[in-house]
Amino acid sequence: MATVKLSPKYQVVIPREVRESLHLIPGQMMQVVAYGNRIELLPSRDISEMRGFLKGIDTAFDREEDRL
Numbered sequence: 001m002a003t004v005k006l007s008p009k010y011q012v013v014i015p016r017e018v019r020e021s022l023h024l025i026p027g028q029m030m031q032v033v034a035y036g037n038r039i040e041l042l043p044s045r046d047i048s049e050m051r052g053f054l055k056g057i058d059t060a061f062d063r064e065e066d067r068l
Helices: 016-021
Strands: 030-035 038-043
Antiparallel strands (some): 030 038
16 A cells, blocks of 8 residues: 655645556546545546446346336
8 A cells, every 4th residue: 555645735646556557647537535534536437438347247136016
């Protein structure tokens, strides 16, 4: 786990290993989520990158009586 320091301008630098493993690029948009007592940065992806990510998902399940 890498440690980063918050600058006087409230900026942080994402360590190189993390940037490379997540294929982050300069200028890429990130979603910032406050979750409990932590901050999560979620890379925003273009919708075209999401194509096919649900391929092969099992959609067969039992529905509730009132949902038929």
